[in-house]
Amino acid sequence: xxxxxxxxxxxxxxGLGSGHLRTLARDCTEREFETGDVxxxxxNPGIGVFIIVSGRVRIEKTNEDGAVMTIAHHGPGEVIGEMxxxxxxxxxxxxxxEEPTVCLVLASWAFNSFLESHPSVALHILxxxxxxxxxxxxxxxxxxxxxHA
Numbered sequence: 001x002x003x004x005x006x007x008x009x010x011x012x013x014x015g016l017g018s019g020h021l022r023t024l025a026r027d028c029t030e031r032e033f034e035t036g037d038v039x040x041x042x043x044n045p046g047i048g049v050f051i052i053v054s055g056r057v058r059i060e061k062t063n064e065d066g067a068v069m070t071i072a073h074h075g076p077g078e079v080i081g082e083m084x085x086x087x088x089x090x091x092x093x094x095x096x097x098e099e100p101t102v103c104l105v106l107a108s109w110a111f112n113s114f115l116e117s118h119p120s121v122a123l124h125i126l127x128x129x130x131x132x133x134x135x136x137x138x139x140x141x142x143x144x145x146x147x148h149a
Contacts, residue, residue, distance in 0.1 A: 003028055003104055006053045009077045012121060024114060028104040033097035039080070040095040046084025048107045052076050055101025061093045063103055072135060073098070 003025035005043045017105060028125050030039065034040055039050060042062055052075060059072040059080070074080055084091050106114075115121055121132070 003030070006051065006104060009053055010079060011077065012079050014116070015120065020118065024106070025104075027110040027114075028106050031103050031105050033101045033103070035097055036098050037097045037101075038094060039097055039101070039103065040091050040093075042092065042094040043090050046081055046088070046091055046108060046118050048105045049079055049081045049085050049111050050095070050107065051104040052080065053102040053104055056098045056099050057101055059093050060096060062081045082111075 004021045007016075007021050007028075012022065018022070030053075031039075031050075033055070035094055039057055042060075054076055056073060056075045057080065058070055059071050059074065060068050062068050065128070074095075080095055081091070083089075
């Protein structure tokens with residue numbers, strides 16, 4: 001699948017014209033991951049965003065005691081790693097390929113530059129971040145109830 005076609009399927013980039021998608025596609029690199037490969041490691045700097053073209057990944061968080069908890073699963077058309085690229089903080093979770101996975105990687109500078117020149121795309125990020133925040137909040141509440149059961 002061509003990069004531009006893959007980007008068309010990402011809700012974050014909905015409404016962008018073909019010229020903008022072509023520019024974005026040109027700035028992306030393609031990465032392939034095998035089952036079990038670490039796509040993003042918790043604590044590392046955010047050097048880019050990953051757009052899942054095919055495959056499936058698991059988002060997991062390791063606490064200070066070393067316990068690992070799965071937070072979410074993501075598949076084709078979803079973007080991962082955007083939060084640390086936006087705020088410059090280290091990655092808050094690790095991303096592990098659950099099956100062979102292909103991602104388009106957009107470097108931080110290119111992603112931030114694109115957001116500056118396309119503010120409407122920045123607005124599309126808000127629902128994604130809010131959804132993930134709600135999912136994490138729900139998980140915390142669930143875990144808290146299990147701990148008190």
